[in-house]
Amino acid sequence: MSNWKVEIINSFCISKAEYNVSKDTGEITVEQKRINNALMENRNAIIKLVTKAANGYRNWERFRNRCMLVLEKDIDFEIDKDDGSVKMVEKMDPDN
Numbered sequence: 001m002s003n004w005k006v007e008i009i010n011s012f013c014i015s016k017a018e019y020n021v022s023k024d025t026g027e028i029t030v031e032q033k034r035i036n037n038a039l040m041e042n043r044n045a046i047i048k049l050v051t052k053a054a055n056g057y058r059n060w061e062r063f064r065n066r067c068m069l070v071l072e073k074d075i076d077f078e079i080d081k082d083d084g085s086v087k088m089v090e091k092m093d094p095d096n
Contacts, residue, residue: 010035043071061086 001008011034018031047067057063068075068088076091 046070 013035014032015035016033018033020029020031021027022029050067050070051057051063054063054066057066065077065086065088069077074091075088078087078089079085080087
C-alpha cells in the first residue's frame, strides 16, 4: 500500500464533472469523473485478444494495422497501386 499511496489517492480525485439536464423533467444531474486507466486496460485486452485469435503475428506491420483497424473506428486502409504497400487513411464520411 505504501508503494502505491499516491496512485491510490489520485484514484479518488475527481477530474471533471458533467452536468446533464433532463429534457422531460428539467432535473439536473451531476456525473463526476474520476481518474482511472480503464480505457488503456481495455485497449490492452483487445490487443491481446487479436494476438491470441491469430496465434501470433510474424509481420509487425500487419499486426499494427490489424490492431489499428480494431481499435480505431474512423480508420480505413488503402493499397498503393505502385508498390502494393498498405496505408492507413481516415474514413470518408458518406454524407459529405
